[in-house]
Amino acid sequence: MDLTFLGTGGAWGVPELNCECLICRELRQNGEKRERTSFLLTGETTLLIDCGPDARSQLSRHKVERIDAVLISHEHGDHYMGLDELFAYKRNSPRTAFNPIPVYVTDKSWEVIGPRFGYLENMEVIKTNKIEPWKWVRQEEFEIFPFKTEHGSFAKGSVGFVIKFKNQHGVDVRLLYTSDFMGLPDIPSELIRPDYLVIQSFWLNEPRHNRPHHMSFQRAIQFIERLQPKKDTFLVHIGDADMVEGDPANDTAKKYEPKEPLRPLSGGDPYPIPLNQVQWQETVNEIISDRGLPYKVIVAYDDLRVRI
Template structure:
C-alpha cells in the first residue's frame, strides 16, 4: 500500500490569502499546503479521499493517470469543491466514477452539482455512480474499507481504515467504540489544526493525546493551518513516532 498526501492544509490552505505571518511567508516547501486529500494505492486500485478545490492541481502535480473511486469524508467545500474535475478520468477510463459517501453527503453533492444529475445533462459533464455507505465495513471497488465515525463539532464525518492504515480528518471527538476500530493500525493520520483549542478540530495537544491512546507505530498530522507554526519548528516539539505530513509526502506500508 502506498499513501500520497495530496494536500495537508485547512480550508483556507497555506499560505492564506493576504496573510503576512512567518508561515505564510515561509520559503519551505513543506509550509505550502493545499486543501486536505490523500491518494491510496492498494490492491491494484487508486482511491482518492476527498476532491477539494485543489483536486486538479493535485492530480497534475502527482501525475495521477487513473482514479478508481472517490471516497468522501463529509460535505464541506474544502473536501468536495473539485469534484467536477473527475471528468478527465471519465474521458480516459471510459467509466462512470464511483463515489462513496454517507447518504447525507451524496444528497449534498447532488444539490451542489445539480447539473451532473439532471435527466438531460449537458455534453461533457462528469459521470458518476453513487454508493451510499453506513458505519460498517464496505468494499470500494473491491478494496476493503472500515469507516470510522467521528464528530466535527456536531457534524458526523467518516474517517477510513485500509488494512493497517487509518486516515481521519476534520475531527474533534472520537468515541471509545470508534477508537477500538482504529487500534492496531500501524500508521494513523489525524488532524491537528493549531495549538489553541478549536470548536471543531483537534488542537495539537489534543491530537497527540489521542495518538498516545491509539499507540500506532507511526503517526502523521494533517489539516494544518498557518496558526500551527512553521513545519521545521513544530516537528521539533513532536514525539519521535509523530511527524507533520506535507504535500507530496508518500509513505508505503
C-alpha cells in the same frame, strides 16, 4: 501500496490568501505551502481520499492517470469542491470505455454535496455509493470502515475511515484517517492499534474556544495514545491559526488564544509555535520524546510519498 499526500493544509491552505501573519510570511519566504488535505492510496488500484479545491493541480502534479474510487469524509468545501475535476477522467477516456467513478459518501454529506455536484452522477462521471458509519464496504483491494466523527453541526455526515488492504508481502495493513474532528463518539475495536494513523493537527495548541471543531496536536496526543498506532502517525490539515508571540496578526479573526499551551513536562516556557515544516517536525519530536511516548509522529508535507 503507496501512500501519497497530495495536500496537508487546512481549509484555506497555507500560506493563506490575504494573510500576512508570521507563519504565512515565513512559508512564502521559504517557498513552502500546504494545499487542501487529500491523499492517495495506490496499489493495483487507486483510491483518492477527499477531493478538495486543489484536486486539479494535485492530480496533475502526480500524473494520476486513473482513479478507481473516491472517499469523501464530509461536506465541507475543502474536502469535496474538486469533484468536478473528475470529469477529465471521462473526457479523456475512449468514448465507450469509461465507467463512472464510485464516490463513497454518507447520506447526510450528500444532502449538502448533491445539490452542487449531482449533475456528475447524471452525466455518468461519478456514481455515489452511500456508506454508513460502522458498516464495512469493499472497493477492489480495499476494505473500508467508516466511523462517526464529531465535527460540529455543519458537518453532520462527517466520518473517518479505517482502510484495510494487503501490503506487498500479503500481510493485512490497517490505515486510519480521522479527517477533521473534535471528538469520537465511540471507539470500537476496529479503530484500535491500526498500523498507520493519519490524524488532523490544525493547531499546535488547543485554543481556548474551539468553535471550528478541529483537532489540535495537543489534543491529538490523547487520541494517539488511545488509538495506539503500531507504526507511523502522520499529521495533516495543518493551519496557521495558532497565535505567535509578537505577531501583529494575532488580532485577526482566525487566530485563537491557546487554552493552556503545551510546555515541557519539567516546566518552563511553552514550546514556540512552529512556523515552517522543519520547525513543526522538531517541535513534535521534542514533545513526543519529552513525554516518553513510543510513537513515531511524522508531520506530513505536500507530495510526501511513503511505501507502506
